[in-house]
Amino acid sequence: xxxxxxxxxDLTLVSALADRQDNFGKPxxxxxxxxxxxxxxxxxxxxxxxxxxxxxxxxxxxxxxxAWAMDGLEAFGAHAGSAEFLELGTLANKxxxxxxxxxxxxxxxxxxxxxxxxHALMKASIEEGLHSSxxxxxxxxxxxxxxxxxxxxxxxxAGHGCPITMTFAAAPCLKLQPDLAAEWLPKIxxxxxxxxxxxxxxxxxxxxxxxxxxxxxxxxxxxNTTRAIPVGAEGPGRAYELVGHKFFVSAPMCDAFLxxxxxxxxxxxxxxxxxxxxxxxxxxxxxxxxxxMGNVSNASSETELRGALGWMVGPEGRGVATIIEMVAMxxxxxxxxSSAAMRMAVSQAIDHCRQRKAFGxxxxxxxxxxxxxxxxxxxxxxxxTLTMRIARALDHRDxxxxxxxxxxxxxxxxxxxxxxxxxxxYEALECLGGSGVMEDSPMPRLYREAPVNxxxxxxxxxxxxDIARAIQRxxxxxxxxxxxxxxxxGESAALDAHVAALKDDARDLADxxxxxxxxxxxxxxxxxxxxxxxxxSPVADAFCRSRIDSRGAxxxxxxxGVDTKAIVRRAAPR
Ligand SMILES: Cc1cc2nc3c(=O)[nH]c(=O)nc-3n(C[C@H](O)[C@H](O)[C@H](O)COP(=O)(O)OP(=O)(O)OC[C@H]3O[C@@H](n4cnc5c(N)ncnc54)[C@H](O)[C@@H]3O)c2cc1C
Numbered sequence: 001x002x003x004x005x006x007x008x009x010d011l012t013l014v015s016a017l018a019d020r021q022d023n024f025g026k027p028x029x030x031x032x033x034x035x036x037x038x039x040x041x042x043x044x045x046x047x048x049x050x051x052x053x054x055x056x057x058x059x060x061x062x063x064x065x066x067a068w069a070m071d072g073l074e075a076f077g078a079h080a081g082s083a084e085f086l087e088l089g090t091l092a093n094k095x096x097x098x099x100x101x102x103x104x105x106x107x108x109x110x111x112x113x114x115x116x117x118x119h120a121l122m123k124a125s126i127e128e129g130l131h132s133s134x135x136x137x138x139x140x141x142x143x144x145x146x147x148x149x150x151x152x153x154x155x156x157x158a159g160h161g162c163p164i165t166m167t168f169a170a171a172p173c174l175k176l177q178p179d180l181a182a183e184w185l186p187k188i189x190x191x192x193x194x195x196x197x198x199x200x201x202x203x204x205x206x207x208x209x210x211x212x213x214x215x216x217x218x219x220x221x222x223x224n225t226t227r228a229i230p231v232g233a234e235g236p237g238r239a240y241e242l243v244g245h246k247f248f249v250s251a252p253m254c255d256a257f258l259x260x261x262x263x264x265x266x267x268x269x270x271x272x273x274x275x276x277x278x279x280x281x282x283x284x285x286x287x288x289x290x291x292x293m294g295n296v297s298n299a300s301s302e303t304e305l306r307g308a309l310g311w312m313v314g315p316e317g318r319g320v321a322t323i324i325e326m327v328a329m330x331x332x333x334x335x336x337x338s339s340a341a342m343r344m345a346v347s348q349a350i351d352h353c354r355q356r357k358a359f360g361x362x363x364x365x366x367x368x369x370x371x372x373x374x375x376x377x378x379x380x381x382x383x384x385t386l387t388m389r390i391a392r393a394l395d396h397r398d399x400x401x402x403x404x405x406x407x408x409x410x411x412x413x414x415x416x417x418x419x420x421x422x423x424x425x426y427e428a429l430e431c432l433g434g435s436g437v438m439e440d441s442p443m444p445r446l447y448r449e450a451p452v453n454x455x456x457x458x459x460x461x462x463x464x465x466d467i468a469r470a471i472q473r474x475x476x477x478x479x480x481x482x483x484x485x486x487x488x489x490g491e492s493a494a495l496d497a498h499v500a501a502l503k504d505d506a507r508d509l510a511d512x513x514x515x516x517x518x519x520x521x522x523x524x525x526x527x528x529x530x531x532x533x534x535x536x537s538p539v540a541d542a543f544c545r546s547r548i549d550s551r552g553a554x555x556x557x558x559x560x561g562v563d564t565k566a567i568v569r570r571a572a573p574r
Contacts, residue, residue, distance in 0.1 A: 042355035045348060045573060046086055050152040051077025053573045054343065056381045056537070060388035061148050063535055065395060066141030073148050076128065080152045085124075089157030091117035092297035093445055099289045099301070110274075110286045111197055112253045112299045121160045121297075123193040125153055126205065131167040132189035134394070143394040147336050147387060154340035155347075158449050159297030161337055163207050163251035169329035170208040173258060173269070176314040176322055179237045180271055184256070199275035200255045209254035210326060211246040211272075211303065218248065219462045221260055221267070221320060226305060228261040228270060228312075236312050240270060242305040245287075248456075252286050252301040258323055259310060266317030272310035284308045294448030327457055328407075331414040332394065334453040335387045338421040341453075342380035345428035345446050347573035349373055352432045354572065363431070364568065372431065372557035374564035375546065377571035378539045379424050379556075382528040382547075383417045389531045404480035408470045409527065412481075415463035416524030418454035425450040427556040464516035467523070468509060478506060481523065485530040492541070494548040495529045502526055539567055 051057060051073045061073060079085055095115035103109045125131065130150050134142040154161050167188060174181045174188070184206070192205030200206045217223035226244025242261045249257065256273040276282050283306040290300040314322030350373050353363035363369045390409045396402035429436035429443040436443040454460060471478045485499050502522050505515070512519070525547050532540035542562040546554065 040357055042352050044083075045351040046081070046083035048081045048574045049074065049077045050081040050155055051148070053077075053081075053347075055570050056384050057148060057151065057343075059535070060384060061141075061144060064141065064144045064388045064392040066144035066148065069141060069145035069148070073145065073152075076149055077152055080156050086156055088117040088120050089297075089445075090442075091115055092121060092157055092159065096296050097289065097299040099286055099299070101286060108281065108285065109197070110252070110281070110284070112286070112289070112301075114195075114253075114297075114299070118160055118297050119193070119195055121153075121157050122163070122195070122207075125160065125164045126193040126207075127191050128153070129191055131164050131207070132171070132191070135168075135171045136189050139395075141392075141395060143391040144388060147391040150333065150336050151340040151343070151384070151387075154337045155344040157297060158337055158341065158452075159295050161333065162295070162298045163209060163254055165330050165333040165337075166209050166251065166254070166326075167207045168333070169326040170210075170258060172329060173323055173326035174271070174313060176325065177237055177271075177312070180311055180313060184271070187255075195253065197253065197274070199277075199279055200273055201275075201277070203255065206255035207251065207253075209249060209251045209257040210323070210330075211249045211257045211259040212323065213248040214245060215247045219459060224260050224262060224267060226259070226261040228263040228268060228310070230264070231309070234264065234316070236315055238312055240310055240312060241307045242270060242272060242310055243307055244305050246303045246305070248290070248300055249286075249303040250298055250300040252299055252303060257284070258313065258326060259305070260319045260323060261305075261310075263312065263316050267319040268316050269313040269319040269322040270310035271313050272305070272308050276309050282308045292452075294445070294450070295452045296445075296448075328410065330457045331463075332387075332390060332410045334457055335383075335390065335410065335413040335417050338418045338450075338453045339380065339383040339387045341421050341446055341450060342376075342383050342424050344442065345425050346373070346376050346380045346571050348442055348446075349376060349428040349431035350568060350572050351574065352435075356433075367564075368557060369431070370564045370568055371559045371562075372427065373571070374542070374562065374567040375556040375559055376424060376428055376431075377567050378542050378546065379420060380571070381537060381539050382532060382543055383420065385531045385535060385537060386413050386417065386528050389534075400476070401480050401483060404474065404477045405484055407474060408467065408477035408481055411458075411463055411467045411470055412520065412524050412527055414453075414458065415460060415467065415520055416528075419460055421453065422447075422450040424556075461516070464520045465513070467520050468512045468516065471506070472509060481527070485526050488530050488533040491533045492529065492544045492548075494544045495526065495533065498522065498526050498529070498548050538570060542567060 092115055097112050097114045100109055100111045128149055133146045187206045188208055190205040194203040194205050212221045214224050226242055228240040228242050231239040231241060256271055259270045259272045260267055261270055273282055285304050287302040287304055353369055356363050390406060390413055393402040393406035425447045429447055432443060435441055458466060489496055506519055529544050529548060532543050546559050
């Protein structure tokens with residue numbers, strides 16, 4: 001009875017609406033199914049060229065020695081910015097990796113399954129040489145061109161960059177053990193992605209991970225308790241069996257890992273493959289996958305080594321010095337990755353605000369929002385400019401100044417750029433209002449990913465200690481720093497004063513730890529300001545005004561005397 005009455009009521013309502021118009025003169029729908037028109041909502045930012053639309057990036061590539069790579073980068077940028085490719089990033093994070101420790105018959109498999117989108121991203125990165133190009137094709141602009149590609153690829157998806165970076169960074173470390181390098185490097189550097197869980201001998205291309213961190217210590221790897229027991233003769237290149245645990249092993253489907261363990265002669269570095277040369281599984285067992293707030297597409301595991309076979313890399317007892325060759329390069333990639341995250345955040349924020357109105361005007365034209373967007377763009381451009389300056393230094397390590405700058409600059413840049421990213425992601429997210437919090441926008445992914453680069457490969461304080469170590473052990477690094485920032489003396493009174501004060505404070509490292517954050521912040525700001533001035537960046541003046549004087553102690557958008565509209569126009573992705 002009730003339902004038939006309700007039905008009659010509905011029909012009466014529909015017929016009453018049938019020929020009527022709404023307050024704006026539009027016909028009301030015959031069946032009442034269309035409730036409203038969607039307006040004042042942006043069109044998604046897809047199908048744009050990540051390279052051609054990025055003035056700061058294109059200028060940096062030309063300037064820092066990779067003009068020869070422009071055409072290839074433009075083609076890459078068009079592909080990376082396509083809707084289909086951007087969607088891979090979304091899918092790889094919506095569908096996290098899953099672990100099977102055993103097969104259905106109870107045999108140990110230690111198999112991580114990834115969504116096809118993750119494999120597609122890995123394949124693209126490896127076929128583009130993001131894991132190897134500066135080593136296989138060194139020369140003018142090699143690191144710069146690779147950094148530009150890695151940057152665009154990270155705008156699409158950050159998580160898969162972890163194994164790409166580790167594979168890339170393994171080369172300088174492995175070269176310290178020429179016999180192992182001769183055997184492994186050709187496959188490490190091949191542009192072939194083969195994700196099968198089979199011995200490396202059956203593959204044309206392999207990937208490399210790293211396992212240092214243990215439960216009792218990550219920064220302090222000297223606390224490692226994993227033991228390495230010699231199988232026969234001892235020493236570099238010789239076989240050992242490893243027993244212990246690792247608390248973080250990312251990308252556990254890599255074909256081999258650089259692992260730190262205590263040999264009889266002290267903490268040493270080992271290359272440990274997933275499979276033994278006889279085709280049996282090496283007992284490198286994945287206990288569980290980490291449940292991470294960000295970096296979701298990338299699998300990170302807890303692993304136990306139960307007599308896993310490995311070969312010593314570099315001198316016995318010099319494990320940290322050996323693996324630091326790898327860590328130095330992963331730190332540089334953290335700079336690229338966090339700069340890319342900032343770029344994507346700026347692109348999303350500007351593109352939203354150029355399409356969204358509030359109180360009768362587009363957000364992008366409302367002065368407070370223009371200032372916020374400009375400030376976000378300044379931060380992103382400063383990050384990229386410093387990163388590309390270091391890429392150039394890496395391309396010229398035979399030059400003393402560039403080598404010293406690469407050493408200290410990558411430590412400063414890793415510390416500062418990665419640390420600036422979470423706040424930047426948050427402010428960019430807020431530009432999208434409530435939609436910025438929604439999981440179907442890219443913003444939550446950028447926000448949750450943002451702290452990761454700051455933590456791994458040397459957390460903030462540890463980076464500060466590394467900066468002090470570089471200055472103490474190699475004073476020429478600080479000389480190179482001051483030569484670099486002084487090359488633009490006279491261009492900005494604020495920077496000149498900043499550098500003068502820094503010279504006094506940074507040369508005296510007594511009580512460094514108590515002053516470390518202050519000194520490292522100032523080193524970073526001075527470096528970014530000088531880099532922007534050196535290249536004639538349109539944001540240089542605004543950077544000096546807003547960063548040097550107030551030393552970053554402001555919310556985004558607290559800019560004065562700056563042409564914010566021009567800065568936003570320059571940074572707009574379309
Ligand atoms: C997503 C993810 C993936 C990872 N993947 C890997 C991997 O594949 N392989 C691997 O080996 N590790 C990996 N790690 C581990 C990572 O490298 C460590 O978490 C990191 O080095 C910090 O170590 P910890 O967690 O033990 O923290 P701790 O070393 O305990 O540090 C805690 C805090 O104390 C600070 N601190 C440490 N020492 C000092 C000091 N002397 N003075 C002042 N402050 C100090 C640190 O800066 C940090 O803020 C991964 C981590 C994450 C988050």
